[in-house]
Amino acid sequence: MVKTDAGPGRLAKEADSIEFWEEMANMGVYIILSLPNGTECQAELDQMFSDFQPKCKRSAIRIVGMKIKSRLEELKRAGAAAPPISVDSDSGSSNEESGDENDDKLSVVGDVATAARRESSITKVKLSNLDLGHVVNGFPGDPVELRPFD
Amino acid sequence: MHPDDVDWFVTLDETHHELTTRGNKGGSTTRRYANASFARLGDRLVETTSHTTGVYGFTLRGECLPPLYILSSSATIEDNYKFDARICETLPSVVASYGQELPSTHPSRIAVRRKGSMDTCLWHDLHRQVYCKLYEGKLAPEPVVTPKHVSY
Secondary structure (H helix, E strand, C coil), X not given: CEEECCCCCCCCCCHHHHHXXXXXXXXXXXXXXXXXXXXXXXXXXXXXXXXXXXXXXXXXXXXXXXXXHHHHHHHHHHCCCCCCXXXXXXXXXXXXXXXXXXXXXXXXXXXXXXXXXXXXXXXXXXXXXXXXXXXXXXXXXXCHHHCCCC | CCHHHHHHCEEEEEEEECCECECCCCCECCCCCCCCCCCCCCCCCCEECCCEEEEEEEECCCCECCCEEEEECCCCCHHHCCCXXXXXXXXXXXXXXXXXXXXXXXXXXXXXXXXXXXXXXHHHHHHHHHHHHHCCCCCCCCCCXXXXXXXX
16 A cells, blocks of 8 residues: 555546556555645655754755865865955856856956955855765764764 | 554655755855955855755655655756766665565665656656565555464
8 A cells, every 4th residue: 555645647637647556456556645735644754754854954054064164174275265264255056066167157257356255265165966865864974863864 | 453564554755855055934044154354245055956856655664665866957858867876875775674574775766857856657667666676576466364474
């Protein structure tokens, strides 16, 4: 018995879904839908998500903190940490691991001060899908309170 | 309910994983780093434009099903969907038996979709290729009223 909420492939408005239900039932798998608009009172996983999601969010904040620390150390090593700490002036969206060639281009060409400030900004960090595993489940060796999935 | 039945009741749901430092009330919740020598330009909010969905489930016994993560892609053609394989190194695995004799380790699954969310085809494949295989040899179209290993 599979209990799930409504969503793609689960309602019977597509012929594919009806055939799928039939196929599953022939195997002995019965899919039942939870009541719609029932909030989390009868959806066990929604109850779990209300604990899980804030922990994942704290995990994301922790990872950003670690990246900022790592970037600060990198800048220190490179001797480029002057001014020692600067505020990031870039408010543009960041791209994921695919990389964006335009990301390093400045909107005002020749603005050397902005370039220097941005290059030395310790907050120029990104979260990407490569961080997904750490957001969801921390790092190996972390105490269980820092491993949301576990 | 008989304790033997708890492996065959499964609940599933999806949730959105936000890769962001945005708090519930908006704005950044990261620590602010500032230098008095410079004008304060506001908080740096770290967030991505990608959409990632996590599909989780567990049995009535409390065993977690292998999670599925659906990543978004900017590619318009399905053949061009791709992701960095290093993602797999850090995703969680589950150790569970699902009614089998011995527990085994099951890694997380990854799918790529244009919007990073569930669709009909993926939902069907998830059951056929993942969940049903966990119960291989343990599914029957008719209820097993008196399992062989149970004596009354």
